Amino acid sequence: MKLGFIGTGNMAGAMMGGIIKNNVFKPEEIIGADLFAPGREKVQSLYGIHVTDSNMEVVKSAEVIVLSVKPQYYESVINEIKDSITPEQLIITIAPGKTLEWLGEKFGREVKIVRTMPNTPAMVGEGMTAACPNQYVTKEELDYACKILSSFGKVEVVSENLMDVVVSTSGSSPAYVFMFIEAMADAAVADGMPRAQAYKFAAQAVLGSAKMVLETGKHPGELKDMVCSPAGTTIEAVRVLEERGFRSAVFEAMKACVDVAKGM
Structure with a gap:
């Protein structure tokens, strides 16, 4: 698998739709995990991706992992997966308020993270996403993340101090x-x-x-x-x-x- 989602709610589904429609990844290259069976079954039916109830299966399968759970679940999910993340894997987050510093502390080691804030118009290919990488992400990896994010709308790289403003603006x-x-x-x-x-x-x-x-x-x-x-x-x-x-x-x-x- 090339792309994995931990959480398959509305925002994750919107992202999947744009990614598949624009041929960034094929459905068989995407895996999504969700404890809520109707949620994962919905995206499987809509997009034909692989689904599972195991976050660890996503971590072991995907090159790029999108943490698409609600902000209040970030810490528990990170605690579950942090020891299995490899130095080569790229993590994309979409939670408001979860800073790169906070994320780094929770992972407890060097992990490649791109903090983003997309919006629901991604569902119709007109999303607006801000992206901000940590110091371990290379330019090529950031470009790769932006290619994924631009498949469902526009994307701009911003400084992290603007991310909370992005939440209110888009x-x-x-x-x-x-x-x-x-x-x-x-x-x-x-x-x-x-x-x-x-x-x-x-x-x-x-x-x-x-x-x-x-x-x-x-x-x-x-x-x-x-x-x-x-x-x-x-x-x-x-x-x-x-x-x-x-x-x-x-x-x-x-x-x-x-x-x-x-x-x-």
Whole structure:
């Protein structure tokens, strides 16, 4: 096996889907471990990978190991596998708050680790992942890890001091965006639009707006101004959002997210 996952939940499944779709690895080159039988059976059914209930089987089989369990289980999983990790194996982590220093202390020896923070849009190939290697990872190994991560979206190498900010900016932010889309759709339904159509209009507006930011290179404020005609409908909506503290609410939510990530 070339790639192993310890934990086969939603994020792991999203990563597997992109990796297989883009032919980075074949299904038969991937193994996933999960104590929860329905979880591992789901990814086996969806992607045709090997599955097991043994974390040690993954460690003994795979060249690259993704620790895709929840943060609270990291220490127990590391305690289980640390003595069997070889100097050649590469560990990819996806847990917020678990620093390279913390991870190194838990493994208790020199282990190649790339700390990452992906997000759920990986499920549709539009993920955004930050990556940060420890001192034992070579440039070639980091490039290899980034090749894996880029199979389900975009990836950028960042300094570790930014990783908690990444959690709030891309890791958790899909939830904020989904809430925004839902709120817009609810308002449209209140004004008579069928719900399915309301979700489509709202989601496509968000998708198109994000694409404009990425592809035009223009400042979001400039793009906002392009929509706001004098005495028009949009500027009135913007006025109400400002009055109700829209920017401040987003700002404070993201600060709170960072604070929790730092405490994990």
